[in-house]
Amino acid sequence: MDVERTSLPGIGLQHVFTTSRGRQVGVVSHRTGRRDLAVYDKQDPDTCIVTVQLTAEEAGFLAELLGTGKVVERLNDLHKQVEGLVTEQVPIAAGSPYDGRTLGDTRARSRTGASIVAVVRNAEVIASPRPGFVFSAGDKVVVVGTAEGTAAVARIFASG
Numbered sequence: 775m776d777v778e779r780t781s782l783p784g785i786g787l788q789h790v791f792t793t794s795r796g797r798q799v800g801v802v803s804h805r806t807g808r809r810d811l812a813v814y815d816k817q818d819p820d821t822c823i824v825t826v827q828l829t830a831e832e833a834g835f836l837a838e839l840l841g842t843g844k845v846v847e848r849l850n851d852l853h854k855q856v857e858g859l860v861t862e863q864v865p866i867a868a869g870s871p872y873d874g875r876t877l878g879d880t881r882a883r884s885r886t887g888a889s890i891v892a893v894v895r896n897a898e899v900i901a902s903p904r905p906g907f908v909f910s911a912g913d914k915v916v917v918v919g920t921a922e923g924t925a926a927v928a929r930i931f932a933s934g
Contacts, residue, residue, distance in 0.1 A: 790814075801833075809833035834897030861916065862924040863894070868911040870931050878905030886926035888919025 780788045782802065790800035790812075798814040807830035815821040828836065866873055872880060883889055893900045893907065894914040900907065909915070915931065917924045 811836075830896065830898075837898055858920060859918065860921045860924050861918050862928065864915045864917055864924070864928045864931055866909050866911055866913040866915065866931055870909075870911065871933065872909050872931050873911045875909060876905060877903050877907045877909070880927075880930055882917075882927050882930055885930065886919065886923040888917050888923030888927050890915055890927070891918050892916040 775791055778790045780790070782788055786802060786804040788800055788802045790798055792798050797816055798819050800812040800814065802810040802812065804810070809828045809830070809832075811826040811828060812822045813824045815823045877890060880890075890903065891901070892915075893903050893909070894916065895910065895912070909931075915927070917927045919927070
């Protein structure tokens with residue numbers, strides 16, 4: 775499924791996708807943490823016909839209802855099927871050298887061979903975070919790789 779990402783200066787980021795029935799649905803992620811769920815007019819995709827404002831907590835709850843919380847469960851099922859593949863959740867502790875820094879800054883994949891496939895923040899799962907994703911204390915980083923690789927990623931987040 776294609777998702778159109780648009781930066782909204784001073785506001786945040788908008789993600790829009792088209793359903794199989796041709797309806798465009800979008801989410802505006804405000805810098806404040808608020809999320810707006812938007813449904814666009816089928817005849818005029820530039821016209822929003824309904825907007826629902828959600829707090830960060832409400833957006834996380836809706837995401838759980840829609841199944842994004844299953845990412846970790848699916849990864850656990852996958853590592854049971856593939857010998858030698860391990861999935862770990864690595865916490866970002868207060869004082870971590872990567873609290874407030876980007877995924878790209880870690881160079882985790884090139885340094886360890888393990889992949890960061892998701893980040894759990896509060897009740898929200900951010901699947902496939904991009905290199906510009908900024909970590910915060912309290913995040914749980916979902917890492918997939920060998921036992922040695924995932925342990926090396928944990929060390930990076932603990933000590934740099």
